[in-house]
Amino acid sequence: MRDRLIFIGQLLFTLVVAAFLVVPAMLSISAGVTVNYFRGISSGVTLQWVVQVWDLYAGTILLSFVIAFATLAVTLIAGVPSAYALHIRGGRISRIVEEIITLPLAIPGLAIALALLLTYQGFGSFRRSWLFILTGHVIYTMPFMVRSVMAVFATVDVRTLDEGAASLGASPWRRFRDVIVPNAVPGILAGALMVVTLSLGEFNLTWMLHTPLTKTLPIGLADSYASMRLEVASAYTLIFFIMIIPLLVAMQLFADKEQKR
């Protein structure tokens, strides 16, 4: 009886997930390859919408990846040493700094974007370049990198490892390179996964910060939803999936392999 209830519960959960996650995604994808969505799939299957989207938005999609990996690079270069310093130093000031880094999670992206605009709209060439969006993305994703790396530091007693390496004569830089980073790899991978996916999908901030010449994938998506046929927008979603799913799977596999090693 109890097993049956559990089974029914699990089945219901699965169905709910399917209804709200899988089915809409599938419908959206199928719409992207349908000749006329209002007449249904019977109107025929086509790739014309996909091609149209690619022609229109290839630059946008490319820019999205450039920004995502640039964000990753910045969060790695700045975030991992910060996490190390915050963990080793400890104390009140470190906690305050950690809180400040985490703050953008609690503030609406629009507000962050507004603050950036107010401060830097005078710097024309910076305002107009994709680096402006990069700045926003770094602010938004940094806590994910710092926190996931710090979580790993807390479990491997990195302070003692650091002291151990120091006692053997290693300079702070060598300690960081030889001991700290290799032992933080699971956290760095988890953080990297978050940063890339968040950056690729970020809309709030980006919508405020973009210019007609610096659009990212989600902005293009909104653009196509607003101004073009439903099929085109759906084809856009399809491209988004095709781009991001292999990336997610690859990173996940990499993380699994690293953990098993």
Add this chain to the structure above:
Amino acid sequence: MSALAGHGASVRIETCGKTFADGTRALERATLDIARGETLVLLGPSGCGKTTMLRIIAGLELPDPGGRVLFDGTDMTSVPIERRNVGMVFQSYALFPNMSVADNIGYGLKIRGMPAQERAARVAELVALTNITGLENRRVDQLSGGQRQRVALARAVAIRPGILLLDEPLTALDAALRDRLRGELNRLLRALGITTIYVTHDQAEAMELGDRIVVMQKGAIAQVGTPRDIYFTPRNRFVAEFIGAANIVEAPVENGHLVLPGGRQPIGGGDSHAQAVVMIRPETIRVVAAAGVPLSGIIDSVSFIGDRQRLVVSGATGKFLTVDAPNTVVAKIGDRIGLLIAPEAIRLLPPEN
């Protein structure tokens, strides 16, 4: 072995105290000299400041202003640990999980720029010395506690440090292994002949390994001396009770005799005190027939330990008196026994303040 011997620096700690940022006073100002090649044990209960002192010597903590750390007469106070040439074994070993056993041992040599071939030879030498042959390519998490301890020691010794610092290196191990490794460690330290500072809370470890022992209490040095000094002539009640088993007896002294409920026990000399505190080690008390001896008592309990038996005697002193008797003595609970104590085995301690 000869390649390893003859290393070591002398250490001087000069008025080193430590107050942490939150105002906790971990170490009172202390001055201590450690001779080249000596093994000095810092012994005390947790929170006595022994690890803080070790970390000051290592360069992991700065002493309070005014304190100095000197190696071979050179002021090292502001030199960071990575330039002090010390080998350190941590309580948790701090082995690098991302490196094999051999890479762990060779890491300090790699930092020093030793060529790979020479490094491999040195690692092999240490692997043999610390009895971990066959484990070179293992990952650290595939080792047992005892093996980790050996790797940590090999890694610390590999760099031919001037001073070897060990922070409770055996505490994480189970009792049987601890005893075996203690003997091994002792032989190794003697063979290396390197200046060693060893922190422990275990008095048996301190006795076996130390040329001298520094007993610490509440952030201050309670006594410094050879294991014999500390055991036979403890300076105060804390040291007497911390090292080995001790009966602490409080009683008046009249003309060189302790006045006890079970009789008058001579302690030598002719002094009188209204209230004296003395220490009597359990093994210095001989069990004899009750008749014709100055002190007697009634056996309250008998614990047969194997190599000896431990009797608890009531009625002799104010409190219970612990007596270590040979395992051949027939002792029954309730028997009245005579207690023979040589006057020189009784150590007068300063009165408690």
